[in-house]
Every structure is written in structure tokens, then in C-alpha cells.
Amino acid sequence: MDAEMPLSKSYFRISEVSKILGVKPYVIRFWESEFKTVRPIRTKADQRLYRKQDVQELLNIKNLLYEELFTIKGAKKQLLARKQTHTLQISESIIRQKLEAMKDGLLQIQELLKSGHNKAG
Secondary structure (H helix, E strand, O other): OOOOOOOOOOEEEHHHHHHHHOOOHHHHHHHHHHOOOOOOEEOOOOOEEEEHHHHHHHHHHHHHHHHOOOOHHHHHHHHHHHHHHHHHHHHHHHHHHHHHHHHHHHHHHHHHHHHHHHHHO
């Protein structure tokens, strides 16, 4: 059974990740070897420490494999497609913000030109 990811922790040992995901540690090590987006840090004792983003990525992988029934290859493609979509959405948001700022600037210039024209005339 899956457990909740504690919000107060920054790093998780593989046994903790195993409980959160509801899979055995060897499954996590296998996914780590297949999915290069999961990169835990290693302690001096060579223990894996997973960041929250690693655990979230592992939850996504588990969902793709166990719930959506993708193959490993299909799950890799799906994760890449999701990342590209997310990047595109961020890019579109940034462009939208810059266009809004440009519009505001142009409206301010227009107002300055109008007020300057009224004073001159």
C-alpha cells in the first residue's frame, strides 16, 4: 500500500521511498537505471538519498507503468512528451507576460504623446 510523502523532509532513503511507492527497493533501483530523470544523491557511505522531485518522478513512473499500463519504452516517451508540454506551457506564459508588459509600456507612451500633444496645441 502506498504511503504519504512527508512534506517536512527534504531527502528520503530508499526504504522510505519503497514505503511511499508501495514497491520493493530493487524495483526503485531498476527504475533508476532505466529512467535517467531519477538521480538520487549518494552519501559517503554510498547510500541513496532521494529528493522530493525524485520521489515525485518515481510516483509518475509507477503510475505510468502500473495504472496506465505503459511499457518502459512507452513510459519514457510519455515522460518526455509531458516534459516538453510543460516547457512549452512555461515558455508561452513567459511570452504572454512580456507581451502584456510591452502593451502596458506602449499604452503609457501613447498617453504621454496625447498629453504632450494637448499641451502643444
